[in-house]
Amino acid sequence: MTEILNYINGELRKPGTDAWLDNVNPATGKVYSQIPDSDAGDVEAATKAATDAFRQWSVTPVKQRSDLLLRLSALIQQNLAKFAEAESIDNGKPITLATQVDIPRAVSNFHFYGTAALHTHTQAHAMENTALNYTLRQPAGVAGCISPWNLPLYLFSWKIAPALAAGCTVVAKPSEVTPMTAYLLSELCIEAGFPKGVLNIVHGLGTRAGAAIVEHPGIRLISFTGGTKTGEWISRTAAPMFKKLSLELGGKNPGLVFADCDLDHAVSSSLKAAFSNQGEICLCSSRIFIEKTIYDKFRDAFVKKAAAMKVGDPMNPETKTGAIVSKTHYEKILSCIELARQEGGQILCGGEPVKMSGDNAGGYFIQPTVIEHLPHDCRTNQEEIFGPVVTLLPFEKEEEAIAMANSTRYGLAATLFTTNLNRAHRVAAKLDSGIVWVNCWLLRDLRTPFGGMKQSGMGREGGFEALNFFTEEKNVCIKIS
Numbered sequence: 279m280t281e282i283l284n285y286i287n288g289e290l291r292k293p294g295t296d297a298w299l300d301n302v303n304p305a306t307g308k309v310y311s312q313i314p315d316s317d318a319g320d321v322e323a324a325t326k327a328a329t330d331a332f333r334q335w336s337v338t339p340v341k342q343r344s345d346l347l348l349r350l351s352a353l354i355q356q357n358l359a360k361f362a363e364a365e366s367i368d369n370g371k372p373i374t375l376a377t378q379v380d381i382p383r384a385v386s387n388f389h390f391y392g393t394a395a396l397h398t399h400t401q402a403h404a405m406e407n408t409a410l411n412y413t414l415r416q417p418a419g420v421a422g423c424i425s426p427w428n429l430p431l432y433l434f435s436w437k438i439a440p441a442l443a444a445g446c447t448v449v450a451k452p453s454e455v456t457p458m459t460a461y462l463l464s465e466l467c468i469e470a471g472f473p474k475g476v477l478n479i480v481h482g483l484g485t486r487a488g489a490a491i492v493e494h495p496g497i498r499l500i501s502f503t504g505g506t507k508t509g510e511w512i513s514r515t516a517a518p519m520f521k522k523l524s525l526e527l528g529g530k531n532p533g534l535v536f537a538d539c540d541l542d543h544a545v546s547s548s549l550k551a552a553f554s555n556q557g558e559i560c561l562c563s564s565r566i567f568i569e570k571t572i573y574d575k576f577r578d579a580f581v582k583k584a585a586a587m588k589v590g591d592p593m594n595p596e597t598k599t600g601a602i603v604s605k606t607h608y609e610k611i612l613s614c615i616e617l618a619r620q621e622g623g624q625i626l627c628g629g630e631p632v633k634m635s636g637d638n639a640g641g642y643f644i645q646p647t648v649i650e651h652l653p654h655d656c657r658t659n660q661e662e663i664f665g666p667v668v669t670l671l672p673f674e675k676e677e678e679a680i681a682m683a684n685s686t687r688y689g690l691a692a693t694l695f696t697t698n699l700n701r702a703h704r705v706a707a708k709l710d711s712g713i714v715w716v717n718c719w720l721l722r723d724l725r726t727p728f729g730g731m732k733q734s735g736m737g738r739e740g741g742f743e744a745l746n747f748f749t750e751e752k753n754v755c756i757k758i759s
């Protein structure tokens with residue numbers, strides 16, 4: 279059985295205590311590899327390596343840092359099929375999605391930041407005939423990067439790439455649920471010739487290895503993507519040490535469908551937004567508000583398509599809906615569906631586990647589920663489920679739709695379907711949402727800042743904002759005499 283190893287100080291290492299965790303393939307329910315159950319001792323070793331490496335890496339010419347990131351990007355591209363297979367087995371996501379979206383986007387992340395670092399700029403403020411101020415940005419130190427299981431390599435690279443490009447060294451922890459692609463990445467870092475200690479990857483539990491990263495006084499910044507509850511604990515723990523934080527947290531994303539939309543497009547895009555990756559994308563729509571005059575038409579078309587979505591073996595290239603990532607998460611989603619029933623929701627399709635045969639008999643599969651007749655303020659419509667479950671709600675007036683959309687504690691992403699340009703601008707401005715997609719979903723330009731409002735997070739990732747996050751800003755004021 280494969281043993282996944284930590285990557286510390288340029289070497290692949292067993293955990294200090296030789297303690298291991300099972301890594302389960304969610305499509306079969308079977309253990310297929312072992313991962314380090316790392317503890318504070320491993321994090322200490324990784325932080326020491328990163329601290330030692332920072333001295334040189336932070337002053338390494340940006341062109342050399344860029345060359346290494348571009349080499350890593352090219353190596354992942356060359357190994358795309360291997361990475362996609364690993365991600366699909368680890369996560370349960372359809373291999374086609376991993377091949378076409380997740381891994382190519384990880385390739386792009388390293389490529390984007392490898393080149394962006396060459397083109398940074400800074401501000402200058404002239405005080406007329408008195409002084410010139412300019413902002414100097416310097417690498418901030420050792421960064422802790424902690425990522426979740428839903429888009430394993432994509433979100434892992436989304437943090438690591440800007441950190442390394444900006445001249446920070448890194449102690450990173452992928453989710454213990456989906457560690458394989460981060461392990462493959464560490465092998466490629468060695469092949470690419472990364473200096474030892476620049477990137478360190480510690481595998482293990484969030485509450486042990488992850489917490490040790492947050493608690494370590496030598497780690498100056500934390501870039502975290504995961505649940506709001508974990509984000510809250512990280513904020514509380516890091517605050518007394520005044521660490522710089524970037525938190526990308528949970529969501530309960532609304533989709534707004536107006537009667538003047540292109541209905542076929544709104545139905546097919548909303549379907550993708552609801553059920554891609556089994557609904558396990560933080561940007562998935564989970565509440566769809568539909569103008570009353572087209573509610574029945576939209577609902578019938580949407581449910582017909584959702585019911586036709588075949589749940590299947592993630593390794594089959596035809597599969598569009600794979601397995602839920604873990605037994606614990608599968609049980610959580612089923613309990614949320616049960617709660618929706620108790621709250622008076624009517625299940626229009628799905629709502630049940632799917633029993634598979636052969637190798638997949640022990641896997642965790644749930645049919646895409648559509649629910650209606652629930653008020654906007656019930657628990658089902660307020661709490662994040664993070665699975666293939668969506669509710670439909672009618673509205674009469676634009677203001678009512680906006681108020682219901684904004685009624686949760688979250689504010690991550692929203693979709694809006696309308697052909698009225700004025701309405702598009704007006705509603706987008708009023709939604710509590712870090713990103714609003716109009717007549718589309720999941721289009722991402724890496725140059726744009728990304729992040730949530732309210733309890734969906736703080737700070738912005740993406741673009742030059744992410745590079746700036748990993749730097750300390752200094753104002754230099756020169757007197758003109």
Ligand code: NDP
Pocket residue numbers: 424425426427428433451452453454455482483484485487488489490492503504505506508509511512526527528529559560561662664690730734735
């Ligand atoms: P968690 O918050 O449980 O975990 C995220 C990461 O943090 C994992 O690596 C986890 O390790 C680790 N972790 C857990 N507890 C701690 C701790 N006390 N200290 C440090 N690290 C810890 O989230 P999930 O992995 O369940 O991911 C799903 C969540 O992520 C959803 O809420 C989703 O909305 C959100 N998300 C947000 C995104 C955004 O951009 N805003 C994007 C993608 C997901 P381990 O896995 O070992 O527990």
